[in-house]
Amino acid sequence: MPNQLKASLPIVCSAVILSALLLITPPALYAQEIEFGRYGTYTITLENISMGDLEFDGPIVAGGGIYQVELIDAYVLSLLGVKYLDVGVQIIGDGELLLNGNLENSGDPEKSIPFTLRSAYANRAQNNISDAVFIPVSGTNTGNARFPILARQQQPPGPPPPPPTEAFNQSEVDETAYLYLYGEINVGNVNAGNYIGTITITVEYE
Amino acid sequence: MTTVSVSPPTTQSNMLKSLFAILLSVIATTGLYGQNGNAVTISVNATINSTLETITIQAIDFDEIEIDNSVINIDPVMSPRAGKLVIRGSANAEFRLDYLRERDLSNTDGPGTIAFNYIIAGNRIDEQDTAELLDQDVRDLLFNEDGEFFIWVGGIVNLSEVEPGSYEGEFTVEVEYI
Structure with a gap:
């Protein structure tokens, strides 16, 4: 019996150290899923389809209240990537538009306009707002979504994709999804002028 | 894997x-x-116009006006009797001006009305004699660099079948950004 205790000591020690190591491993190792898109050299391209900026068209008058850009007039971006991979989208918008974009005007009721960002995506291979799925956006104008580039159309997930090799030609499995940005501003008794804010969209495979 | x-x-x-x-x-x-x-980062833009104001500088002056064959004619470009308005908005912004060309003036002393046919002229500078006749009911116009546009108001009225009395009426102009 004492010999058995001595023999088991290194195993107990290694189990303790292994447990400690597992606690400091990267978060991806915790997940009960395999994020195929994280392995390999897949590319993803996010491009503006709409020209210019997300513009609240006039005439907009000081004290005029709510002005909207509807989904049908949304700013559109295309997302070109591997159709069977999931993509994570993070959208971060300013909470207010500032007179001349000057950060010193933040919080000034005469020089800033509250901005509420809304967003949606379509992943049925068409730029069609009737396919749009709304992306929840928080009160701080931050939204996150995860979806496959091409919707699985209520089918069960297929087998894992083959790992990319040198012979892999991504263009053969590429598809385009679409992102829509829109929202509203609440115009109080502000100074006349040009009010500017920004929205940053980040996408990556998951 | x-x-x-x-x-x-x-x-x-x-x-x-x-x-x-x-x-x-x-x-x-x-x-x-x-x-x-x-x-990708995109910009969000909104251009806010200042509130529109219409300020009457002077009313149409009928005092001791010359009547020619029962007709009073006040030329908005040439007559110093023309009324004057200034419209204030955002500098260089486009706006639409709409007005009723014919309005009735009411007799404040009894029955009767007079049909007054307004004629107006406008200018981006404060200069009546170079003002352009705005002979359409609706016109798209542009504020000057100070956000002002000047209007002179004249008109024609026929007094041949009018009851004696004192007549009052309004000139209505509607302005909106486009």
Whole structure:
């Protein structure tokens, strides 16, 4: 019996150290899923389809209240990537538009306009707002979504994709999804002028 | 796909080797993450116009006016009797002006009305004699660099079948940004 205790000591020690190591491993190792898109050299391209900026068209008058850009007039971006991979989208918008974009005007009721960002995506291979799925956006104008580039159309997930090799030609499995940005501003008794804010969209495979 | 296999160590040396292998596997796994992302920043813009104001500078002056064959004619471009308005808005902004060309003036002393036909002229500078006749009911116009536009109001009225009395009426102009 004492010999058995001595023999088991290194195993107990290694189990303790292994447990400690597992606690400091990267978060991806915790997940009960395999994020195929994280392995390999897949590319993803996010491009503006709409020209210019997300513009609240006039005439907009000081004290005029709510002005909207509807989904049908949304700013559109295309997302070109591997159709069977999931993509994570993070959208971060300013909470207010500032007179001349000057950060010193933040919080000034005469020089800033509250901005509420809304967003949606379509992943049925068409730029069609009737396919749009709304992306929840928080009160701080931050939204996150995860979806496959091409919707699985209520089918069960297929087998894992083959790992990319040198012979892999991504263009053969590429598809385009679409992102829509829109929202509203609440115009109080502000100074006349040009009010500017920004929205940053980040996408990556998951 | 990375496989990590761990065998029970039989000695302390083997245990350390196994731990080293695990550590390497963890590092290697982390290194496999691709930077397969993309980011775009877009601007959000709104141009806010200042509130529109219409300010009457002077009313149409009928005092001791000359009547020609029962007709009073006040030329909005040439007559100093023309009324004058200034419209204030955003500098260089486009706006639409709409007015009713014919309005009735009411007799304040009794029954009867007079049909007054307004004629107006406008200018981006405060200069009546170079003002342009605005002979359409609706016109798209432009504020000047100070956000002003000047209007002179005249008109024609026929007094041949009018009851004696004092007549009053309004000139209505509607202005909106376009």
